[in-house]
Amino acid sequence: MAGIYVHVPFCKSKCRYCDFASFPDKIGFAESYMTCVYREMLMRSEELKDYAFDTLYIGGGTPSVIDESYIAMLVAAARKYYKLAPDAEITIEMNPGTVSAGKIALYKKCGINRFSVGLQTAIDSQLEELGRCHNLNQFVSCAKLLKGENFSVDVMIGLKGQTTDDIDKTISVASAFGASHISMYALTPEDGTPIYTDYLNGELPDGDEVAAMYQFGVRRLKELGFERYEVSNFAKKGKQSRHNLNYWRRGEYIGFGVSASSHIANVRFTNTFDLDEYFKCILSNHLPVIDREEVDVDGRKEESIMLALRTSEGLNVEEFNSLYGADFFKEYSTALAKNSPYLDVQGDRVRIKDEYLYVQNTIICDFLS
Amino acid sequence: MKKPNKLIRNFCIIAHIDHGKSTLADRLIELTGQVSKRDMEEQLLDSMDIERERGITIKLTPVRMFYDADDGNEYVFNLIDTPGHVDFTYEVSRSLAACEGAILIVDASQGIEAQTLANVYLALENNLEILPVINKIDLPSARPDEAKKEIEEVIGLDASYAPLVSAKEGTNIKEVLEDAVKYFPPPDGDEDAPLKALIFDSYYDNYKGVILFVRLKDGKVRVGDRITTFRSDKVYEVTETGVFAPSLLPKNGLFAGEVGYIAASIKSIQDVAVGDTVINADDRADAPLPGYKHVQPVVFCGIYPLDGSRFNDLKDALLKLQLNDASLVFEPDNSQALGFGFRCGFLGLLHMEIMQERVEREFNLDIITTAPSVSYRVVKTDGESLFVDNPSHLPPVSEIDYMEEPIVKTDIYSPPEYLGQIMDLCRDKRGVFGQMTYLDANRVRLEYKLPLNEIIFDFFDQIKSRTRGYASFDYELAGYERSKLVKLDILLNGEVCDALSMIVHEDSAYARGRMLCENLKDAIPRQLFEIPVQAAIGGKIIARETVKAMRKDVLAKCYGGDITRKKKLLEKQKEGKKRMRSIGSVEVPSEVFMQILKTNKD
Numbered sequence: 001m002a003g004i005y006v007h008v009p010f011c012k013s014k015c016r017y018c019d020f021a022s023f024p025d026k027i028g029f030a031e032s033y034m035t036c037v038y039r040e041m042l043m044r045s046e047e048l049k050d051y052a053f054d055t056l057y058i059g060g061g062t063p064s065v066i067d068e069s070y071i072a073m074l075v076a077a078a079r080k081y082y083k084l085a086p087d088a089e090i091t092i093e094m095n096p097g098t099v100s101a102g103k104i105a106l107y108k109k110c111g112i113n114r115f116s117v118g119l120q121t122a123i124d125s126q127l128e129e130l131g132r133c134h135n136l137n138q139f140v141s142c143a144k145l146l147k148g149e150n151f152s153v154d155v156m157i158g159l160k161g162q163t164t165d166d167i168d169k170t171i172s173v174a175s176a177f178g179a180s181h182i183s184m185y186a187l188t189p190e191d192g193t194p195i196y197t198d199y200l201n202g203e204l205p206d207g208d209e210v211a212a213m214y215q216f217g218v219r220r221l222k223e224l225g226f227e228r229y230e231v232s233n234f235a236k237k238g239k240q241s242r243h244n245l246n247y248w249r250r251g252e253y254i255g256f257g258v259s260a261s262s263h264i265a266n267v268r269f270t271n272t273f274d275l276d277e278y279f280k281c282i283l284s285n286h287l288p289v290i291d292r293e294e295v296d297v298d299g300r301k302e303e304s305i306m307l308a309l310r311t312s313e314g315l316n317v318e319e320f321n322s323l324y325g326a327d328f329f330k331e332y333s334t335a336l337a338k339n340s341p342y343l344d345v346q347g348d349r350v351r352i353k354d355e356y357l358y359v360q361n362t363i364i365c366d367f368l369s
Numbered sequence: 370m371k372k373p374n375k376l377i378r379n380f381c382i383i384a385h386i387d388h389g390k391s392t393l394a395d396r397l398i399e400l401t402g403q404v405s406k407r408d409m410e411e412q413l414l415d416s417m418d419i420e421r422e423r424g425i426t427i428k429l430t431p432v433r434m435f436y437d438a439d440d441g442n443e444y445v446f447n448l449i450d451t452p453g454h455v456d457f458t459y460e461v462s463r464s465l466a467a468c469e470g471a472i473l474i475v476d477a478s479q480g481i482e483a484q485t486l487a488n489v490y491l492a493l494e495n496n497l498e499i500l501p502v503i504n505k506i507d508l509p510s511a512r513p514d515e516a517k518k519e520i521e522e523v524i525g526l527d528a529s530y531a532p533l534v535s536a537k538e539g540t541n542i543k544e545v546l547e548d549a550v551k552y553f554p555p556p557d558g559d560e561d562a563p564l565k566a567l568i569f570d571s572y573y574d575n576y577k578g579v580i581l582f583v584r585l586k587d588g589k590v591r592v593g594d595r596i597t598t599f600r601s602d603k604v605y606e607v608t609e610t611g612v613f614a615p616s617l618l619p620k621n622g623l624f625a626g627e628v629g630y631i632a633a634s635i636k637s638i639q640d641v642a643v644g645d646t647v648i649n650a651d652d653r654a655d656a657p658l659p660g661y662k663h664v665q666p667v668v669f670c671g672i673y674p675l676d677g678s679r680f681n682d683l684k685d686a687l688l689k690l691q692l693n694d695a696s697l698v699f700e701p702d703n704s705q706a707l708g709f710g711f712r713c714g715f716l717g718l719l720h721m722e723i724m725q726e727r728v729e730r731e732f733n734l735d736i737i738t739t740a741p742s743v744s745y746r747v748v749k750t751d752g753e754s755l756f757v758d759n760p761s762h763l764p765p766v767s768e769i770d771y772m773e774e775p776i777v778k779t780d781i782y783s784p785p786e787y788l789g790q791i792m793d794l795c796r797d798k799r800g801v802f803g804q805m806t807y808l809d810a811n812r813v814r815l816e817y818k819l820p821l822n823e824i825i826f827d828f829f830d831q832i833k834s835r836t837r838g839y840a841s842f843d844y845e846l847a848g849y850e851r852s853k854l855v856k857l858d859i860l861l862n863g864e865v866c867d868a869l870s871m872i873v874h875e876d877s878a879y880a881r882g883r884m885l886c887e888n889l890k891d892a893i894p895r896q897l898f899e900i901p902v903q904a905a906i907g908g909k910i911i912a913r914e915t916v917k918a919m920r921k922d923v924l925a926k927c928y929g930g931d932i933t934r935k936k937k938l939l940e941k942q943k944e945g946k947k948r949m950r951s952i953g954s955v956e957v958p959s960e961v962f963m964q965i966l967k968t969n970k971d
Binding site: 005031168185186188203207208210212214232244247253255259260261262265268270292293294299302303306307310341342356358359360361362363364365368 | 421523896898899920921922923924925927928929930932933935936940942943946947
C-alpha cells in the first residue's frame with residue numbers, strides 16, 4: 001500500500017492563518033505548473049515502477065480553483081505513469097464557492113471518488129475573520145452538489161470568539177448535508193501569519209478553552225455517528241481516509257509539486273517551496289528536492305510509535321516487533337510503566353486512552369530515545 | 370644582612386564599589402606604560418567575564434609597573450587590586466598582608482561608605498601607610514573639600530595632601546604616582562635570610578600546575594630551588610618564577626620585597642594553602658609569616674549537577690575554585706530529589722552567587738542550586754548540641770530542646786527620607802533596633818541586630834527597592850541567639866521534597882508557606898494529573914495550591930510533510946523534559962529549586 005500526493009498551490013486568496021505553499025496571485029501559472037507536475041510524475045515513474053499505489057490525494061492550496069481539465073489530466077497521468085489500483089481512493093480538496101455542477105461531474109468522470117471540503121466554520125463572521133472567501137450558503141450549495149458522494153468536511157476550533165454552540169452548528173450542518181468524514185483541527189497560529197498577531201494579543205482562546213471545545217466536538221461527533229480514528233479525524237463506518245491512514249501507519253508515499261513531501265524506502269524528502277525554483281528544476285530536468293533525510297532504525301521506530309499513538313487503533317505491537325526485530329514491551333518498559341494510567345494495552349495493541357488523546361505529546365515523548 | 374630594593378613600592382587600592390577603583394588602576398597601568406592604551410581592554414584588572422559584566426572586582430589581581438619618578442629613579446610598583454564588596458573582606462585581608470601602602474579612593478560626590486571604612490581599619494591594623502585620593506572630581510556634584518573633611522573627621526587621616534583626580538578622564542594621575550613614591554615605605558626584610566614568601570593567592574594552570582602568587586618577605590627564590598611550605602611536607606622544584614605584567618611574565622629569581630609568582634609543578638590543589646609561607650627546603654626559615662585569620666562560611670546551599678553523571682566534574686570544578694578562593698568550603702551531600710551533589714559554604718550571598726556562576730561558566734556545568742541557608746545551633750533534649758545548615762539534616766522535632774540562629778549586627782546607611790521604609794523592613798525581618806546616628810544632613814546610620822536567615826532571603830533587594838537604591842548596608846556576625854524556629858516542608862503530590870525544605874521562624878512560617886506554594890504553582894509545568902502543592906510544618910499542612918492537569922498537548926495536524934517537523938518538535942519537548950527532576954511522579958524543572966527565594970510574583 002502506497003500513496004500519491006499532488007500539491008496544487010493556488011488559491012483565490014490567502015487565509016489569515018495559512019502558512020502553506022499557496023500563491024493566490026499566481027493562478028495564471030496554473031497551466032505551466034500542472035505541465036511541470038505531469039513531467040515530474042514522469043521523471044519519477046521509472047524509479048517507482050514496482051510500486052503499487054492505492055490512493056491519490058490532490059491537495060493544496062485549493063485544487064478546485066484551477067480548470068477541472070488539468071485535474072482530469074492529472075488523474076490520467078497518475079494512471080498512465082504509475083500502477084494505481086482501479087479501486088484507488090482518489091481525493092480532491094475543494095473550497096465552497098469554487099465548484100460548479102459541471103466541475104464535479106468531470107471530477108467524478110475522471111475517477112475522483114472522495115472530496116474534502118474546507119468549511120472550517122458555519123459562522124459567517126468567523127469565516128470573514130479567518131479571511132476565507134466563502135460563506136455558509138456557498139457551503140450548502142457545494143454540499144448539495146456532492147449529495148450522495150463520499151465527502152469530508154474540515155472544521156476548525158479555537159477561533160476568536162468561538163463558542164461550543166458555534167461548533168455544534170458547524171458539525172451539525174456538515175452532518176446534515178451528508179458528510180461522511182470530518183476533520184476537526186485546532187487553529188495553530190503560526191509565526192508570520194496575520195492571525196499570529198491575534199494570538200500575541202491574547203485574542204484567541206487559550207489551551208484549556210480549546211481543549212474544552214475539542215472535547216465538546218468529540219462528544220457531538222460521536223452522537224452523530226462519527227467515530228474518532230485519529231486525534232483530529234472522525235468518520236462514519238468504513239469512511240476513514242485511506243490516504244491519511246497510510247501516513248499514520250508509516251506507509252510509503254510520493255509527493256509531486258511545490259512543497260510536496262515523500263517517504264520512499266525509508267527516506268523522507270521534500271520539494272522546494274519556491275514556485276520559480278520548482279519551474280526551473282523541472283524544466284532543466286532536475287528533481288526539485290531540497291530536503292532529504294534517511295531515517296535510521298531508531299528513527300523509524302520512533303516514527304512508528306509517534307504516528308500510531310495518534311490513532312485510535314494504536315500501535316500493533318506484533319507488527320512492530322517483526323518489522324524491527326524488536327521486543328516492544330521489554331524495550332519500552334520504563335515508558336510503558338510510567339504512562340500506564342494513560343495507556344490501554346490489550347493483547348498486541350497499545351493505544352492512548354480516549355480521554356488522554358489530546359495530551360498525547362507528553363506521553364509520546366517518553367517513548368522517544 | 371641585605372635590605373630589599375629601595376625602589377620597590379607594594380600597594381593596593383581600597384574603595385567602595387563603583388568609586389572608580391578599577392578605572393584608577395587602569396590609568397596607573399596606562400601611565401606607567403605597561404600596556405598601550407590601544408591594547409587595553411576596558412578595566413584590565415577585572416579579567417573575569419563576571420567581573421566586567423557586573424562592574425565589580427571579585428578576585429584580587431596583581432600587576433607590576435615601572436615608574437620614572439621626578440627624583441630621577443625608576444621605581445617598581447606592585448599594585449594588588451582588591452574586591453570592594455562586604456563578602457570579600459577575606460580577599461582584601463590577603464592582599465593587605467602583601468603590601469606596605471594603600472590608596473584610599475573616595476568618591477568626591479558620595480564621601481566614605483561603610484565598607485570602605487571597614488577596609489581602611491583593616492589596612493591600619495596591618496600597619497599600611499594610607500594615601501587618600503579624591504576621585505570623580507569631573508562630576509558636577511563633586512564636593513572634594515567635603516570629602517576631604519569627611520576623611521579627616523571619620524578616619525582621622527590628614528587629607529590635606531590628597532590628590533584630586535578623575536580616573537575616568539585621566540586628570541592628576543601622575544600626582545598619585547608621585548605620592549606613592551613619597552608616602553609609601555619601601556619593603557622591609559632581608560635578602561640574605563632564608564626564604565619566606567607569603568602565598569596570597571593561587572590558581573591552577575593546566576600546563577604549569579598550581580601557580581602561587583607570592584610576596585617575598587625575606588630571602589630569594591630561583592628556578593631549580595627546592596621549596597616547601599610551612600604546613601606541608603612535600604618538596605617541589607621551582608620550574609618558573611616571574612612577575613605580573615599583568616599576565617605572567619617569566620623572570621628568573623624573585624627577591625625579598627618583590628611580588629611575583631612561582632610555578633613548581635605542584636599538581637595537587639590541596640597541598641598549598643593560601644596564607645601559608647613558602648620556604649626553601651634546603652635552608653628552612655624558622656618561623657612562618659603571620660597567616661590570615663581563618664574565615665567561617667555563613668551562607669550555605671546545595672549544588673548538584675543537572676546531569677547526575679557529571680558529579681565528578683562538579684567535584685573537580687569546586688576543587689579548582691577552592692584553590693583560587695580558599696574561603697569556599699564544601700562537602701559531598703545527597704538529596705532524594707537531586708541525587709549526589711555538594712553542600713557548599715560561602716562568605717555571603719554575593720559570594721555564593723558568584724561561585725555558582727563561575728562553576729557554570731568556567732567549567733561549563735549545568736547545576737541546580739538549592740535555597741541558601743545559615744548554620745543553626747541545635748540543642749537536643751539529651752543535652753547534645755550540633756550545628757545544622759541543611760534543613761533535611763535537622764533531628765526530629767521530638768529530639769530538639771531548642772534552637773539558636775546566627776545574628777548579625779547591621780549598619781544601614783541611608784538618606785533620612787527613607788528611614789520609615791527601612792525601619793518597617795527591619796521590623797518585618799525581626800530586627801532589633803540599636804541606635805541611629807546622623808552622619809551629616811543627608812546621611813543617617815541605623816544600627817540593627819537582625820537574624821542572618823532574614824538577610825539571606827531578600828533583605829538586600831528590599832533595602833534597595835525601598836530606598837530607590839540610595840541605602841547601603843554592612844553586616845558582621847554577632848553570635849547566636851535562641852529563637853523559635855521550625856522546619857517548613859514542601860510536599861508535591863503528597864511527597865516531601867527534601868531539596869525544598871527550609872528552616873524559618875515560627876511567626877513567618879505560615880506566610881512563607883503560602884508564598885512558596887503560590888510560586889511553585891506557577892513554576893511547575895502542568896502535567897497529566899492534578900498536583901497538590903502543600904506546605905507543612907511537622908506533618909501539619911499550612912498552605913495548599915494546585916497545579917491543574919494539562920488539557921491540551923497535541924500537534925494538531927500530522928500528514929505527509931509534517932512528519933519530520935513534528936518529530937523534531939517532540940524531540941525538543943523531550944529535551945526540555947530531560948532538564949527536569951522527578952520528585953515522585955512529578956517532573957520539576959531545575960529552576961524551581963531557586964523559586965523558594967522569590968518573595969512576590971513577578
